[in-house]
Amino acid sequence: MTMKVKRFEASTMREAIMKVKRELGSDAVILHTRKYDRPEFFGLRRRNFVEIIAGTDIDKSGNTAAKSNGNTKSPVARKSQLRPIPPTPAPVRREPAEVENLKKELSEMKTSLNALMQKRQQEAANIRVSPYPRVFGDIYLKLIENEVDEAVAQDIIRSLDGALSEEQKENEESVYAALGKQLRRLIKVSGSINLTSTGHPKTVAFVGPTGVGKTTTVAKLATIFSLSQRKKVGIITSDTMRIAAVEQIKVYSDIIGVPVQVVYNAEDMKHALAYFSDHDLVLIDTAGHSHWDTERINEIRDILAVCYPLELHLVLNAAIRYRDMLDISRQFRALAYNHLIFTKLDETSCFGSLINMITRCNVGVSYLCYGQNVPGEIQVATVESLLGLTIGKPISKVIRKNN
Numbered sequence: 001m002t003m004k005v006k007r008f009e010a011s012t013m014r015e016a017i018m019k020v021k022r023e024l025g026s027d028a029v030i031l032h033t034r035k036y037d038r039p040e041f042f043g044l045r046r047r048n049f050v051e052i053i054a055g056t057d058i059d060k061s062g063n064t065a066a067k068s069n070g071n072t073k074s075p076v077a078r079k080s081q082l083r084p085i086p087p088t089p090a091p092v093r094r095e096p097a098e099v100e101n102l103k104k105e106l107s108e109m110k111t112s113l114n115a116l117m118q119k120r121q122q123e124a125a126n127i128r129v130s131p132y133p134r135v136f137g138d139i140y141l142k143l144i145e146n147e148v149d150e151a152v153a154q155d156i157i158r159s160l161d162g163a164l165s166e167e168q169k170e171n172e173e174s175v176y177a178a179l180g181k182q183l184r185r186l187i188k189v190s191g192s193i194n195l196t197s198t199g200h201p202k203t204v205a206f207v208g209p210t211g212v213g214k215t216t217t218v219a220k221l222a223t224i225f226s227l228s229q230r231k232k233v234g235i236i237t238s239d240t241m242r243i244a245a246v247e248q249i250k251v252y253s254d255i256i257g258v259p260v261q262v263v264y265n266a267e268d269m270k271h272a273l274a275y276f277s278d279h280d281l282v283l284i285d286t287a288g289h290s291h292w293d294t295e296r297i298n299e300i301r302d303i304l305a306v307c308y309p310l311e312l313h314l315v316l317n318a319a320i321r322y323r324d325m326l327d328i329s330r331q332f333r334a335l336a337y338n339h340l341i342f343t344k345l346d347e348t349s350c351f352g353s354l355i356n357m358i359t360r361c362n363v364g365v366s367y368l369c370y371g372q373n374v375p376g377e378i379q380v381a382t383v384e385s386l387l388g389l390t391i392g393k394p395i396s397k398v399i400r401k402n403n
């Protein structure tokens with residue numbers, strides 16, 4: 001049995017892994033990953049690439065290990081079916097420079113592969129899918145496909161490895177049970193808005209970039225607390241940037257039957273808070289700003305400064321890229337938010353960034369929103385719902401299960 005080894009290149013790790021799976025099948029072993037960039041457009045900008053070197057066992061007849069029959073297969077290849085090897089393509093005529101480049105690339109690959117093969121035996125800390133039982137590889141790929149950050153996914157695999165005995169590692173049920181336990185430990189939820197019993201209203205503000213659903217979420221929560229829980233709710237909006245924004249919240253407040261105060265500065269905010277001093281809950285809607293607009297974010301901070309003690313929820317659109325989410329969470333740190341709300345869960349099927357954010361921000365998730373309808377399509381975040389999303393369940397399943 002020999003090993004077929006191939007180099008794959010793509011813009012993202014996910015894409016690269018898909019290529020590996022497509023070409024070498026799901027029994028492929030990841031030998032090496034590397035990120036790098038290359039100049040393009042005459043060197044005017046650089047583009048990121050991910051390189052994976054992966055291999056799979058093949059027997060003498062050219063079949064990969066999982067296809068051939070018999071007991072000599074490697075443990076990773078034992079169960080699955082492999083696709084037939086595609087026919088060898090006709091030779092392509094190449095220019096000498098291109099051939100030289102290819103030769104160079106091949107020799108580099110050979111060198112790094114040799115080094116890696118040796119390293120693989122020693123390094124316990126790297127992503128070594130192959131020395132682990134097959135189910136670990138499946139879990140790792142599932143997490144990456146679901147856009148869980150590589151570092152987080154590797155941590156999860158390492159913790160699983162450390163938590164299970166050799167015998168347990170061979171038992172899929174034990175491995176998945178341990179995975180659930182591990183993820184439950186990582187996931188932080190902060191629960192529903194908890195009303196005080198101090199005689200003072202609970203003050204809760206919502207901040208975040210433009211169009212993420214802050215106003216919609218305020219309207220949903222105002223409905224829940226005022227109509228379902230029969231609490232005295234007031235709304236304050238500091239979003240005076242757009243006339244339409246004030247109109248929008250006023251329309252909601254009219255429908256729900258909840259009063260609204262519009263504030264332009266910290267002084268107005270003090271008056272509005274005094275106006276609602278006999279209420280149970282004051283929900284504060286703020287203007288959405290680009291997370292790079294530090295000046296505007298500081299304006300919000302100044303207005304909210306008179307509201308403390310304050311519960312501050314950063315509202316994030318779950319359907320955006322993780323890297324942007326991370327930038328947003330960093331830029332809004334100036335406001336010292338202490339809860340996360342994820343909206344637009346209905347607009348994505350990849351929820352890995354949720355667990356990435358929870359682990360990166362070290363802040364609990366309060367609510368999950370998954371639609372435009374007011375009231376409704378909002379749920380208090382639970383460990384189980386976030387766990388379901390992280391391992392790839394669709395939002396509809398997670399919501400139905402918890403309702």
Ligand SMILES: Nc1nc2c(ncn2[C@@H]2O[C@H](COP(=O)(O)OP(=O)(O)OP(=O)(O)O)[C@@H](O)[C@H]2O)c(=O)[nH]1
Nearest residue numbers: 210211212213214215216288343344369370371372
């Ligand atoms: N699909 C989906 N749409 C949502 C959700 N929440 C809000 N929206 C929609 O997103 C759009 C923007 O919602 P808003 O509540 O106005 O967002 P905002 O954060 O207040 O926006 P700005 O005040 O402009 O910063 C509207 O069309 C909402 O109906 C959600 O959970 N899912």
Ligand SMILES: [Mg+2]
Nearest residue numbers: 214215239245
């Ligand atoms: Mg708004």
